[in-house]
């Protein structure tokens with residue numbers, strides 16, 4: 068069972084299992100020992116155990132602080148005596164932004180200003196072209212590019228409801244060149260675009276390359292922000308000096 072859990076491709080499920088196991092162990096300790104710990108100290112111990120279990124289950128190392136702090140944070144928030152409505156509201160907000168991340172394994176984070184400027188230099192200046200942002204977030208990149216390179220037709224597909232809504236509001240103008248759809252970009256045909264941009268995560272890059280090779284036209288360009296395609300050398304790499312140390316990788320199909 069241990070190896071089944073560590074091989075599942077759903078890290079959020081492994082995280083939940085780590086937390087539940089650690090909580091069960093703490094409950095057993097509370098009932099069978101007389102350790103004089105406060106509630107907060109028990110919560111810290113539970114966090115340590117959850118972190119240890121997640122490490123044993125080979126979760127990515129950045130899950131460790133999340134496991135360590137989760138239960139202490141719950142206890143602290145409960146101690147503040149806030150109305151449950153606040154928790155409901157924050158949960159709803161997070162769900163509308165990150166609710167699908169457990170499946171896509173691509174959270175929302177936005178392309179920097181440096182990335183947008185570098186992208187503008189890569190797009191054609193004299194002729195018409197079509198551009199798509201796969202997982203267009205709040206539509207900021209599309210909006211800015213459509214203003215600096217007006218020959219383009221700009222498209223976006225976004226799965227998360229709240230970022231999608233924000234991008235729609237942002238591009239409400241009648242003159243907007245951006246068309247943004249709510250949905251799953253894996254269901255979207257890439258053969259219509261000259262330039263495909265993706266700022267995703269390491270997880271989908273192999274599948275994205277397969278999709279690009281099957282659907283994109285010869286001569287069209289795939290650009291990935293930060294994440295490389297495993298085993299496929301990019302034609303060009305453009306390192307940028309922004310806060311997250313982004314690099315743009317280009318592949319010509």
Ligand SMILES: C[S@@+](CC[C@H](N)C(=O)[O-])C[C@H]1O[C@@H](n2cnc3c(N)ncnc32)[C@H](O)[C@@H]1O
Nearest residue numbers: 171173176177178202203204225226251252266
């Ligand atoms: C890292 S953000 C990038 C946002 C935007 N492209 C930018 O560069 O500022 C990735 C976005 O992709 C979206 N996403 C992930 N998988 C998706 C999918 N299969 N279909 C549509 N959107 C997806 C996420 O919801 C998230 O908003």
